[in-house]
Amino acid sequence: MVMLSIRELSVRFGAVEVLDGVGFELAPGTVTALIGPNGAGKSSLMKAVAGLIPSRHVMTLNGRPSSRRNGAAHTVTYMPQDTGSASSLTIIEVVLLGQLRSLGFRVPMELRRAAVEALALFGLETLQTRTLDEVSGGQRQLVYLAQALFRRPPVLLLDEPTASLDLNHQLSVLDAVREHTRTRQMVTIIAMHDLTLAARFADNIICLNNGRKVSDGEPEAVLTPSHLRDIYQVETEIGKTKDGLITVTPLRST
Numbered sequence: 317m318v319m320l321s322i323r324e325l326s327v328r329f330g331a332v333e334v335l336d337g338v339g340f341e342l343a344p345g346t347v348t349a350l351i352g353p354n355g356a357g358k359s360s361l362m363k364a365v366a367g368l369i370p371s372r373h374v375m376t377l378n379g380r381p382s383s384r385r386n387g388a389a390h391t392v393t394y395m396p397q398d399t400g401s402a403s404s405l406t407i408i409e410v411v412l413l414g415q416l417r418s419l420g421f422r423v424p425m426e427l428r429r430a431a432v433e434a435l436a437l438f439g440l441e442t443l444q445t446r447t448l449d450e451v452s453g454g455q456r457q458l459v460y461l462a463q464a465l466f467r468r469p470p471v472l473l474l475d476e477p478t479a480s481l482d483l484n485h486q487l488s489v490l491d492a493v494r495e496h497t498r499t500r501q502m503v504t505i506i507a508m509h510d511l512t513l514a515a516r517f518a519d520n521i522i523c524l525n526n527g528r529k530v531s532d533g534e535p536e537a538v539l540t541p542s543h544l545r546d547i548y549q550v551e552t553e554i555g556k557t558k559d560g561l562i563t564v565t566p567l568r569s570t
Contacts, residue, residue, distance in 0.1 A: 325373035349518035356524040366394035393469035408444040515562035
């Protein structure tokens with residue numbers, strides 16, 4: 317079953333073709349890692365799917381044509397790598413804004429309870445009354461991720477969500493995202509640079525280079541030494557842990 321289908325996605329900034337004819341189909345309940353070198357077009361792809369930049373493409377959700385005009389803005393949630401500056405809003409208020417369309421002058425207790433549960437996923441429930449400018453950059457990133465999950469979107473797009481996080485939070489964040497994706501039968505796309513984390517948490521990997529899709533498939537099929545040499549110009553060693561998890565070790569530039 318295909319939940320999200322993108323065909324012939326192209327993005328141009330002036331004379332520069334940032335994305336050229338990218339397409340893919342993703343099933344519900346799956347996490348897809350979007351990989352590729354800097355400037356490959358990963359962020360532009362996400363912004364285009366979210367309707368945040370002009371693009372040409374055909375997008376369907378559950379077999380139905382979708383665009384920003386007919387409601388895609390409410391079914392696709394995009395979280396950028398830079399989640400913005402600090403704010404005088406409290407942390408619980410930031411999360412509740414994820415359900416802005418459901419809010420009135422009084423916030424229903426069940427919504428507030430659900431917002432606290434979203435914060436608890438990342439150990440932030442005790443900070444809910446603090447303002448956003450009273451916490452660290454990494455904690456702000458977790459707050460916005462809690463907001464994204466609180467929205468319960470059919471399609472979730474995350475641009476480097478673990479970039480500012482320590483090792484423990486990287487694992488807990490990706491665990492929570494994968495669990496919510498499967499439980500709620502969402503489609504989640506995560507732009508990532510850490511290929512070992514991509515192999516561990518993604519069901520599929522899409523690789524971009526120079527604005528084109530150069531491969532997609534299961535991690536073991538995409539993350540090969542020859543393929544990574546072509547894309548990243550590095551020699552790598554692909555291994556497995558005793559639990560069968562794929563590891564990618566960069567050795568040297570080519």
